[in-house]
Amino acid sequence: MKSSAEIVIIGAGISGLATAYNLAVRGMKDxxxxxxxxxxxxxxxxxxxxxxxxxxxxxxxRLSKASCEILENxxxxxxxxxxxxxxxxxxxxxATTEKEVEQFEKNVTLQNSLGINSSMLSIDEALEIVPDMNxxxxxxxxxxxxxxxxxxxxxxxxYAEAARRLGVEINTYTTVTGIKVxxxxxxxxxxxxxxxxxxxxxxxxxxxxxxxxxMVGVELPLKPERxxxxxxxxxxxxxxxxxxxxxxNFYIQQxxxxxxxxxxxxxxNPESQKIDSSWHFAQEMARKAIGxxxxxxxxxxxxxxxxxxxxxxxxxxxxxxxxxVDGFYIAAGFSGHGFMFGPITGVLMAEYIxxxxxxxxxxxxxxxxxxxxxLIYEPSVV
Amino acid sequence: xxxxxxxxxxxxITVEEIxxxxxxxxxxxxxxxxxxxxxxxxxxGRTCRNLLIQVVASKTGKKIDELHIPTYRPPAKNIKxxxxxxxxxxxx
Numbered sequence: 001m002k003s004s005a006e007i008v009i010i011g012a013g014i015s016g017l018a019t020a021y022n023l024a025v026r027g028m029k030d031x032x033x034x035x036x037x038x039x040x041x042x043x044x045x046x047x048x049x050x051x052x053x054x055x056x057x058x059x060x061x062r063l064s065k066a067s068c069e070i071l072e073n074x075x076x077x078x079x080x081x082x083x084x085x086x087x088x089x090x091x092x093x094x095a096t097t098e099k100e101v102e103q104f105e106k107n108v109t110l111q112n113s114l115g116i117n118s119s120m121l122s123i124d125e126a127l128e129i130v131p132d133m134n135x136x137x138x139x140x141x142x143x144x145x146x147x148x149x150x151x152x153x154x155x156x157x158x159y160a161e162a163a164r165r166l167g168v169e170i171n172t173y174t175t176v177t178g179i180k181v182x183x184x185x186x187x188x189x190x191x192x193x194x195x196x197x198x199x200x201x202x203x204x205x206x207x208x209x210x211x212x213x214x215m216v217g218v219e220l221p222l223k224p225e226r227x228x229x230x231x232x233x234x235x236x237x238x239x240x241x242x243x244x245x246x247x248x249n250f251y252i253q254q255x256x257x258x259x260x261x262x263x264x265x266x267x268x269n270p271e272s273q274k275i276d277s278s279w280h281f282a283q284e285m286a287r288k289a290i291g292x293x294x295x296x297x298x299x300x301x302x303x304x305x306x307x308x309x310x311x312x313x314x315x316x317x318x319x320x321x322x323x324x325v326d327g328f329y330i331a332a333g334f335s336g337h338g339f340m341f342g343p344i345t346g347v348l349m350a351e352y353i354x355x356x357x358x359x360x361x362x363x364x365x366x367x368x369x370x371x372x373x374x375l376i377y378e379p380s381v382v
Numbered sequence: 383x384x385x386x387x388x389x390x391x392x393x394x395i396t397v398e399e400i401x402x403x404x405x406x407x408x409x410x411x412x413x414x415x416x417x418x419x420x421x422x423x424x425x426x427g428r429t430c431r432n433l434l435i436q437v438v439a440s441k442t443g444k445k446i447d448e449l450h451i452p453t454y455r456p457p458a459k460n461i462k463x464x465x466x467x468x469x470x471x472x473x474x
Contacts, residue, residue: 038412038450045416082417153416164407172410173450233424233460257419277456286466297464302424303455 001171001193005032007200007353008189010176010212013044014152014339015331016204017159017170018346019353021078024166026350031168032198034191036175036208040156043206044339046275046307048229048251048263050242051340052091052147053116056107056379060316060337061114062360063344070343071150080158084150085256090241091147092126093380094292095140100247103379104142111144118144129240133293147242149255152339159346176205179215186216186327200327202349207273207308209332216325220318221370222333223311225269228281230304232296234258243292244382250288251382252296260299262289265309265336265382275306309336314375317341319348320366329353330367335381389437390430392423397437404441411438412452424460427452 006028009016012035020031035041051071053064070077071086095101104120111118121141127133129143160170171193178190179201188197203212213220235258242253252262262285282304290297312318312333322328331349334341344360351358369375387397395418408414411434420434421427427434431452439446 038410040416041412157413157417232463282457282466283468286463287468290463290467297467298462300424300460300462301457301466302426302460303422304457305455 001174002030002032002169002196003194004030004197006030006198007032007202008196008198009033009202009204010189011035011042011204011206012039012160012170012172013042013204013206014156014159014342015206015334015345015349016202017156017163018342019202019204019331019349020168021159021163021166022346022350023353024163024168026354028354029167031163032196033168033170034174034176034189035170035172038172039160039170040153042208043307043310044152044156044342046229046305047152047339048253048261049149049152049255049339050091050251050253051150052144052242054091054093054107054111054118054142054144054147054380056103056110057316057376058110058114059365059376060378061111061116063341065114065116066360067341067344068146070347071155074155074158074343078158078162080154080161082154084154084158086148086150087256088146088148090129090143090145092130092241092243093142094138094243094245094248095142096138096245096247098139101140104140107380108142116144117146118142130243132238132295133243134291143241149242149253155339155342176212176215179212181216181325184324184326186325200353201329202353203328203330203332205332206338207310209310209330213322213330216322216328218322218325220330220332220367221313223271224273224308225311226272226274226306227263227265227269227309227336228277228285228304228306229261229263230282230285230301232260232299233302235299238295239293246380246382248288248292249382250285250292252289252293260296264288273308275308277304277306310338311335313370315378315381316376317345317365318367319345319362320352322367335378389433390418390420390423392425392430393419395420400434400437401441404438409438409442411435411449414438415452421452426454428454
């Protein structure tokens with residue numbers, strides 16, 4: 001492991017590695033990534049693999065559209081020899097109340113104004129796309145064809161390989177135990193395998209970003225939550241789009257390899273960094289899934305697991321730096337959407353760290369917005 | 383005929399494919415598993431996980447107790463969604 005670095009990035013998930021790659025490609029040398037597990041061992045590798053542009057705030061629409069456009073060409077950009085299993089089968093969102101129909105109509109108008117060609121669909125139109133779903137209790141749908149799926153492992157390994165070719169050092173099974181700050185400036189990162197002198201740190205620690213903040217005496221407004229997922233055996237492709245409902249609280253998608261991946265968010269989820277699995281989730285998920293998509297009843301579940309959402313008070317990420325700790329950068333609090341935002345996170349954070357103007361202005365996503373009361377609440381989260 | 387030794391029957395992954403990844407610098411089982419899906423299919427590694435561990439150990443020259451070994455996740459056995467949801471006569 002290097003003993004000094006231009007920047008130390010904490011976390012080898014999509015955010016950390018996409019930023020490492022984008023810094024390296026812009027010419028930064030001596031980039032060191034520290035990861036306490038293996039690459040993708042945290043939230044990235046545990047996520048639902050969905051990629052969508054149907055959001056309710058302008059910022060999330062812009063971030064997700066830019067991210068999706070990078071994913072469309074990622075294998076070429078990073079010269080990755082395998083497939084990232086990118087699939088644009090669309091997201092079909094269920095509106096089940098008058099209020100939700102109104103919210104989706106507002107969202108679609110906003111999305112269309114930003115170049116995202118989503119639309120409202122009637123029950124009949126939606127049934128043309130997914131003939132065998134149960135639409136009982138559904139009032140309307142929102143749909144966008146370019147939403148879909150990418151394999152979180154391959155996407156992240158694509159960044160890891162490209163970053164390594166540019167000289168980035170990735171240290172797995174290495175834990176950050178402390179950060180030295182002197183006179184308000186970062187001086188070094190201490191790990192269980194040695195100390196690295198550096199004046200810059202990127203906190204891309206996902207579900208552990210709050211713990212990293214505390215190492216420099218900052219209490220970030222973040223709340224880790226356990227979210228569970230299950231996956232089935234692979235079967236022949238029968239479901240094109242992701243089925244998702246905010247009010248009924250579920251998402252179900254068939255992945256390109258034929259498996260179905262699905263999850264929901266526990267209401268009143270307590271703060272926790274536990275990632276064990278529950279019987280309750282498996283049972284409840286199976287009931288929800290069969291209810292909306294009956295063909296799933298005969299499909300077998302092969303695995304369930306859990307990962308952490310890192311929630312912010314407005315369900316939008318924190319990008320930027322921390323006032324009072326010179327050289328401490330943050331890309332965290334993605335509230336369950338860090339994987340799909342990852343490719344654009346890498347570009348924006350690299351530009352920001354290098355003192356360039358980020359291609360999408362991110363100043364309104366700084367950590368100070370919570371103190372200023374300038375929250376930009378995202379209504380569309382599972 | 384081309385010589386192939388299959389490690390993972392669910393995902394059809396061979397010894398040669400795993401060794402090739404190790405040659406590329408992937409020496410962690412957790413990472414090899416996620417790139418190849420070896421031991422992520424319907425058997426969930428109950429057939430192939432130990433074979434994968436042996437291939438990685440012998441190719442990297444590491445002892446098995448030096449390797450980070452993936453966990454088994456629930457359920458212990460594949461189960462139909464309808465049985466999970468609480469009612470399928472076939473599963474009795």
